[in-house]
Amino acid sequence: MQIRVYYEDTDIGGVVYHSNYLNFCERARSQLFFDAGRSPILSGGHFVAKHIEADYLKSAKFGEVLEVKTTLLQIKNASFRLLQEIFRGDEKVFEMKIDLVYLDFGGNMSKIPPEEKAFLSSL
């Protein structure tokens, strides 16, 4: 998934504000669902971030086009772990590992529905 850096993504330092890389990764996760004709919001619940380990390698700048690559590292009954890397051309500027858990709309951790588990496993 390609993402252009606009004014709103930068700060006074002239580069992308640090938390916006997490937003870029979230867009890429949602887009995986949209590209498959699905929504990341299921009929019974949705996925929320539980743990993140992020490394800032380079600074992305206004106007640049970035690419987010998403890889499934592990999937369990109620959670999964992704590696998400952001590239500017061949150069990696950011990477994070994120654990997401499936919560029903009451906020309780719950088993990922089989169809979504199959979809996530195929990534």
Added chain:
Amino acid sequence: MQIRVYYEDTDIGGVVYHSNYLNFCERARSQLFFDAGRSPILSGGHFVAKHIEADYLKSAKFGEVLEVKTTLLQIKNASFRLLQEIFRGDEKVFEMKIDLVYLDFGGNMSKIPPEEKAFLSSL
């Protein structure tokens, strides 16, 4: 209501990103409710922006402390109009007039409940 300008509010131009002044005004509107022990989200609906006229007078900068002043201009059965001005000391940096309408949770325009109408009229 006082608002400090942080990194997230600025962009590569070194000043506050233009749409963030609207966010500052929204914080001030919600805070009017919170300060009165109320919530801007009512049991039957909430208020949404319908029309905005905004003037950018000066650029607010990182680290500055701004003050938002909110004045009721007009209230009708299902909507009201506010003047919101943002100051840096004595200097006005931004002002907008905003029309807000009351929508029930089905998204239909609806009469503002009497208690909230009285509260808004007292501003």
Added chain:
Amino acid sequence: MQIRVYYEDTDIGGVVYHSNYLNFCERARSQLFFDAGRSPILSGGHFVAKHIEADYLKSAKFGEVLEVKTTLLQIKNASFRLLQEIFRGDEKVFEMKIDLVYLDFGGNMSKIPPEEKAFLSSL
């Protein structure tokens, strides 16, 4: 320019947060420059918002794909006025008129360079 609505664009009301429509329009303005192999940040200055009149017509929702259409209404020596409309399919959800002025990096209003004026006039 097409824009997908992601989680970050929504709020607890379940629809796009009101100031994010301004961000979408800003992306579209910058993208006009990028598409022409240009940058909205010139060697001697850049464009900043001076006045906005915005109408919220419908609520855009998570996952929807919106289209921003930008039309030049007027151009003067140091400023120009655009109409920017956001559509969901055939339905207009938002429109605004925005006046932008050209500021040099000292923050002073300045004549738009001839090449950029020609570019803007061609929109």
Added chain:
Amino acid sequence: MQIRVYYEDTDIGGVVYHSNYLNFCERARSQLFFDAGRSPILSGGHFVAKHIEADYLKSAKFGEVLEVKTTLLQIKNASFRLLQEIFRGDEKVFEMKIDLVYLDFGGNMSKIPPEEKAFLSSL
């Protein structure tokens, strides 16, 4: 440092959008400088995030008042590590460890100036 959760901080899930906890922590870091009559932007450079490990423990909601506590874990010549915890009353909702490095305005890692090192060490 106390932070109120406003509309802009929430998403369609009805709780604070995951990357906004990082923004709250950044506000708290900058505020440490402001409270001491300083700025986080020094004459020769500034601090940027290098590595983050974040745990999402509870969901913060619209209207809640959160408190950010910041503790220095380690300081080296050109970097330091903080623990930042966000509480809602007695309940911890988020925590992260963040490594920040000092970059000069050319973008090169550089020694933290002695006065700022002393200030950071006093936290």
